[in-house]
Amino acid sequence: MSIEAEHIHMERVYVWEVPVRLSHWLIVVSLLVLSVTGLYIGNPFIPVSGEATQHFVMGTMKSIHFVAAMVFTLSVLWRIVWMFVGNPYARWNEFLPVSKRRLVGIWNTIAFYTFLHRDSPAFVGHNPLAGVVYTVVFGLFAVMIATGFALSAANAHMNAMLSGFQFLIPLCGGLQMARFIHHVGMWLLLGFAAHHFWSAFLVGTVERSSLLDSIFSGYKVLTPDVARRARKHIEED
Amino acid sequence: METAAKPTLVWLEFQDCAGNTESFLRASRPTVAEIILDTLSIDYHETIMAAAGHQAQQSLAEAIERDHGKYIAVIEGSIPSGAGGAYCTIGGRSALEIAQEVCDGAAATVAIGTCAAFGGLPAAAPNPTGAMSVSDAVPGLTNLVNMPACPANGDNLAALIVHYVTFGRLPDLDHLRRPLFAYGKLIHDACEKRSHYDAGQYTEEWGDEGHRHGYCLYKMGCKGPVTYQNCPNIGWNGGTNWPVGCGHPCIGCAEPSFWDRMTPFYRHLPEIPGLGPHASLDKIGLGVTVGVAAAFATHTAVHVARRSLAGARKTASDEENES
Numbered sequence: 001m002s003i004e005a006e007h008i009h010m011e012r013v014y015v016w017e018v019p020v021r022l023s024h025w026l027i028v029v030s031l032l033v034l035s036v037t038g039l040y041i042g043n044p045f046i047p048v049s050g051e052a053t054q055h056f057v058m059g060t061m062k063s064i065h066f067v068a069a070m071v072f073t074l075s076v077l078w079r080i081v082w083m084f085v086g087n088p089y090a091r092w093n094e095f096l097p098v099s100k101r102r103l104v105g106i107w108n109t110i111a112f113y114t115f116l117h118r119d120s121p122a123f124v125g126h127n128p129l130a131g132v133v134y135t136v137v138f139g140l141f142a143v144m145i146a147t148g149f150a151l152s153a154a155n156a157h158m159n160a161m162l163s164g165f166q167f168l169i170p171l172c173g174g175l176q177m178a179r180f181i182h183h184v185g186m187w188l189l190l191g192f193a194a195h196h197f198w199s200a201f202l203v204g205t206v207e208r209s210s211l212l213d214s215i216f217s218g219y220k221v222l223t224p225d226v227a228r229r230a231r232k233h234i235e236e237d
Numbered sequence: 238m239e240t241a242a243k244p245t246l247v248w249l250e251f252q253d254c255a256g257n258t259e260s261f262l263r264a265s266r267p268t269v270a271e272i273i274l275d276t277l278s279i280d281y282h283e284t285i286m287a288a289a290g291h292q293a294q295q296s297l298a299e300a301i302e303r304d305h306g307k308y309i310a311v312i313e314g315s316i317p318s319g320a321g322g323a324y325c326t327i328g329g330r331s332a333l334e335i336a337q338e339v340c341d342g343a344a345a346t347v348a349i350g351t352c353a354a355f356g357g358l359p360a361a362a363p364n365p366t367g368a369m370s371v372s373d374a375v376p377g378l379t380n381l382v383n384m385p386a387c388p389a390n391g392d393n394l395a396a397l398i399v400h401y402v403t404f405g406r407l408p409d410l411d412h413l414r415r416p417l418f419a420y421g422k423l424i425h426d427a428c429e430k431r432s433h434y435d436a437g438q439y440t441e442e443w444g445d446e447g448h449r450h451g452y453c454l455y456k457m458g459c460k461g462p463v464t465y466q467n468c469p470n471i472g473w474n475g476g477t478n479w480p481v482g483c484g485h486p487c488i489g490c491a492e493p494s495f496w497d498r499m500t501p502f503y504r505h506l507p508e509i510p511g512l513g514p515h516a517s518l519d520k521i522g523l524g525v526t527v528g529v530a531a532a533f534a535t536h537t538a539v540h541v542a543r544r545s546l547a548g549a550r551k552t553a554s555d556e557e558n559e560s
């Protein structure tokens with residue numbers, strides 16, 4: 001399929017499959033819910049007066065946090081599985097720069113972002129720098145899940161399912177440390193989210209690419225040249 | 238219990254404050270008097286024994302030889318490994334040497350208090366004496382029980398001893414070798430202020446309305462949600478009360494490295510390394526997040542400016558070409 005844009009015949013390439021887009025948006029929503037409820041859990045800021053039995057504010061926040069945590073964990077796991085069964089753009093080697101071409105691509109991308117190069121390097125899926133950043137982000141997801149399950153295991157009843165995660169508590173350096181790491185991790189992820197939102201906006205508007213639309217529709221609109229070149233390289237990797 | 242033979246107990250103190258001894262002397266269920274008269278023969282305990290000096294040393298030597306493999310050893314305080322063990326010596330021998338000898342011949346060893354169980358205060362950073370827990374100083378003990386807390390609850394120790402004497406075996410232990418009957422649950426899960434916690438009612442300041450109403454001490458830095466102990470159930474001083482019950486947050490004294498990890502005691506989270514006690518994680522986090530957003534807004538502005546500049550130049554040169 002091709003469409004007319006700026007006098008060049010652009011090609012529409014199907015990049016992000018449904019599971020990729022779905023897990024992306026589930027992670028966005030659950031992360032926001034987890035952050036809001038988590039901020040309350042860390043520093044309960046809503047005044048509550050009257051009989052204790054009439055209220056359940058912390059209890060409600062923690063219940064919502066837990067449900068969102070399950071959505072989050074399953075979405076992350078699902079996305080990781082898809083790194084091994086999905087299309088080439090969803091694969092794990094789009095994240096880890098294991099090929100020489102993607103290593104060089106990291107430098108080219110940095111050069112473009114720091115105004116050293118005028119042209120953005122062309123990649124169909126993630127650009128290699130973004131891939132590395134997302135690797136770190138998935139690492140943070142794992143840290144949040146590990147510390148979160150350690151905290152959940154702490155007050156699970158002796159034989160309850162969650163008590164199976166008690167082995168995580170010493171790995172986190174104890175519960176208080178787990179709390180601290182969990183809290184720092186949230187801010188690192190929110191910092192990333194701010195960066196991610198803006199760069200998507202930037203790339204979508206300034207570079208006039210279809211990147212911003214692609215996470216909704218799944219399609220990127222690329223020049224035939226880029227589409228061919230990039231696709232060929234992915235096949236080579 | 239009455240029919241069982243009276244086993245021997247020896248109690249050693251190393252880098253300690255005798256707080257666990259004090260706590261044990263206040264055991265009420267059974268009382269120490271009952272334990273000493275009916276249950277046990279306490280052959281060595283520096284703080285409460287009548288003998289002193291060489292006489293005292295001799296009673297220890299005799300007890301561990303006579304009842305080799307049968308006696309209970311209770312260790313209070315951590316064991317320094319620095320300077321060849323010179324930081325703590327008794328009768329010219331290092332704590333390390335004595336502990337190894339006594340624990341090796343014991344039927345069961347109880348590390349009483351956080352110092353003996355996990356290193357405690359003497360082992361807190363920077364640990365100048367190389368203080369160690371019993372499990373580190375005498376590795377490989379299979380019959381070791383850790384009873385941390387600062388001090389450990391005398392009633393828990395009395396219960397442990399009675400259990401051991403009655404059934405001839407140790408109670409069930411967790412992965413840190415703590416008896417589950419006393420350390421199987423978080424303080425938070427048995428706390429009388431828990432309904433206020435779940436409701437969202439917290440003490441915000443010492444002596445405020447909430448504090449006087451007995452609201453939860455979570456925002457005053459309570460470590461009950463991260464500490465395993467049975468304080469709310471068993472109480473202190475004969476079950477009279479316990480810290481949270483009288484309005485003071487739990488400081489997590491029964492947890493490993495509590496002096497390093499649970500501080501500041503009156504704050505929810507530990508300090509951020511290098512930023513001092515008053516830096517707030519949430520403020521820094523918010524600052525960074527807003528900072529990132531602002532940096533990107535600027536970046537976008539640079540691009541837009543560059544493009545409109547380029548656009549203007551292009552229009553200018555087009556006009557030149559036309560004329």
Ligand code: HEM
Pocket residue numbers: 031034035037038039041042043062065066069070072073141144145147148149151152179182183185186189462505506
């Ligand atoms: C990236 C997503 C997540 C964010 C942003 C987040 C955020 C937070 C924050 C800020 C706290 C308060 C920490 C404190 O200061 O004490 C918290 C607590 C907690 N979170 Fe998460 N969390 C996330 C994922 C998870 C996951 C996957 C689980 C797993 C079950 C989880 C379970 C918990 C638990 C059990 C607590 C402790 C509640 C308590 O104090 O009793 N969280 N979370």
Ligand code: SF4
Pocket residue numbers: 424425426428429430431432434453454455459460461462481486487
């Ligand atoms: S006072 Fe401490 S232990 Fe009790 S409910 Fe509040 S946070 Fe939990």
